[in-house]
Amino acid sequence: MSIQDNLCQIKEKIHNAEIKAGRKENSVKLLAVSKFHPVEEIQEAVNAGQTLFGENRVQEAAEKFEILNKNNNLQLHIIGQLQSNKVKKAVSIASCIQSVDRLDLIKEIEKQAAKIEKKIEILFELHTGEESKSGYEDLTSLAESLDLCASGNFPHIIPKGFMTMAPFTDDEKLIRKSFITLRESAEKLQKTYTMFNLKELSMGMSADYEIAIEEGSTMVRVGTAIFGERDYSKK
Ligand SMILES: *Cc1c(COP(=O)(O)O)cnc(C)c1O
DSSP: OOHHHHHHHHHHHHHHHHHHTTOOTTOSEEEEEOTTOOHHHHHHHHHTTOOEEEESOHHHHHHHHHHHTTTSOOEEEEOSOOOGGGHHHHHHHOSEEEEEOSHHHHHHHHHHHHHTTOOEEEEEEBOSSOTTOOSBSSHHHHHHHHHHHHTTSOTTEEEEEEEOOOOSSSOHHHHHHHHHHHHHHHHHHHHHOTTSOOOEEEOOOTTTHHHHHHTTOSEEEESHHHHOSOOGGGO
16 A cells, blocks of 8 residues: 555544544544654655654654755644753754653753754653653653743743653553553642643554544554664664
């Protein structure tokens, strides 16, 4: 199947999952995760109408999206663990950084965004069970970061919500539990931090996005199901 066919099919599945879950139509955005896939394949997705993309590695994303963005108005989200020395470039190419997992990173994002007078959206990544332990470990440390955002320390940063990765397992219960944890954490934090609109719940990947939609996802991050398997030997 072509990338265009895959996109079409996934959008239909998203649509059906929205209806099945009693959610509003078009309440779930599709982030096409194009890491490890070449410009030509991403261009196919663009030709099929896709404008929202996610990449893990800043340098790779910069190289590809510099070419792609020449004629297209694309939005790029950074979704992979981000080292502080990559923040400058990340801020310059992305509209949102989804993998915010520590206060130091927020400070660096603010610093770099201020330099180029750009406002940038962020999602707080919460660790909810995935093995690699990316994301904030608990709500206390996440709330510390939100406290500082709420006191107006980071005028170039717009907190939009939360992101998580479910554990890599076939156990649907564990996957669902991870998504429920994110949703409930988000609801709790939103009650405290009413100055922010923390509605975005970025959860669900190729293998589990329909479950994520049932549990309230507003953005699914789908790579393999659109572009096929990644060839890690190329990089
Ligand atoms: C790679 C990646 C995805 C996409 O995973 P697929 O299983 O290929 O859909 C989603 N989110 C994050 C954070 C990723 O690193």
